[in-house]
Amino acid sequence: MLRVDLRELDRGPVETDARLDPGDPLVEGLGLALAEPVAVSGRLQATAEGEYLWRGRIHTSLAAECRRCLTAVRQPVDVSADVLFSRDPDAADDPSVYPLADTATAVDVGEAVREELALAADPYVLCREDCAGLCPRCGADLNAGACHCAAPAEPV
Numbered sequence: 368m369l370r371v372d373l374r375e376l377d378r379g380p381v382e383t384d385a386r387l388d389p390g391d392p393l394v395e396g397l398g399l400a401l402a403e404p405v406a407v408s409g410r411l412q413a414t415a416e417g418e419y420l421w422r423g424r425i426h427t428s429l430a431a432e433c434r435r436c437l438t439a440v441r442q443p444v445d446v447s448a449d450v451l452f453s454r455d456p457d458a459a460d461d462p463s464v465y466p467l468a469d470t471a472t473a474v475d476v477g478e479a480v481r482e483e484l485a486l487a488a489d490p491y492v493l494c495r496e497d498c499a500g501l502c503p504r505c506g507a508d509l510n511a512g513a514c515h516c517a518a519p520a521e522p523v
């Protein structure tokens with residue numbers, strides 16, 4: 368469960384574990400091509416009056432394409448996050464703090480997970496550091512060897 372009742376938190380830290388399938392409303396609409404479910408684990412605890420810290424890990428992998436050669440690659444995502452939720456109205460100015468409404472009865476870690484996932488997606492994925500890419504002329508995959516364009520011109 369990623370939504371934790373405040374009364375439960377007042378009694379002590381709460382473990383937050385979840386497995387989000389690609390169709391889960393929490394991850395849907397992020398535009399991420401999830402190659403496996405998102406595994407979330409962590410612990411939420413009160414750190415001060417009206418303040419809660421979630422310390423967690425988010426693990427999954429994305430189906431991506433190499434920027435140079437367009438080969439399908441798996442992009443691992445492994446994020447460690449420290450997220451602060453606060454009822455303090457002054458904390459609302461801090462972009463790293465999730466504000467909690469005065470009337471809130473629960474802390475929803477889900478929105479933080481969603482945001483961390485959106486940030487973790489790297490748009491510049493390479494299949495490998497030294498990927499040779501595609502020939503700009505014929506489109507051949509140069510990782511498989513030089514294409515005909517690259518062949519030295521025969522002296523006539």
Ligand SMILES: [Zn+2]
Pocket residue numbers: 433434435436437438493494495498499500
């Ligand atoms: Zn590549």
Ligand SMILES: [Zn+2]
Pocket residue numbers: 502503504505506507514515516517
């Ligand atoms: Zn070529």
